[in-house]
Amino acid sequence: MIALPEPGYTPANLRSLLSSAGITQRSAGQLLGVTTRTVAGWVVPVDERGHHDMPLRLWLQLIQTVATM
Numbered sequence: 001m002i003a004l005p006e007p008g009y010t011p012a013n014l015r016s017l018l019s020s021a022g023i024t025q026r027s028a029g030q031l032l033g034v035t036t037r038t039v040a041g042w043v044v045p046v047d048e049r050g051h052h053d054m055p056l057r058l059w060l061q062l063i064q065t066v067a068t069m
Helices: 011-021 025-032 036-043 056-067
Strands: none
Touching: 011 036, 011 056, 025 036, 025 056
């Protein structure tokens, strides 16, 4: 199981999850059916320009995918 810095989706948790699983932003986008640019917006810290919240269903889908790897 991957330990995340905070509960739920946060940009820090997404960066940690991707790093721990060895998944690039491009690969994450392919797994989730979104563009690399979209994933890049999700990993930007909340208080920085360009941040976009990741939809909960995609966060849960990514967690499930990583858990089965």
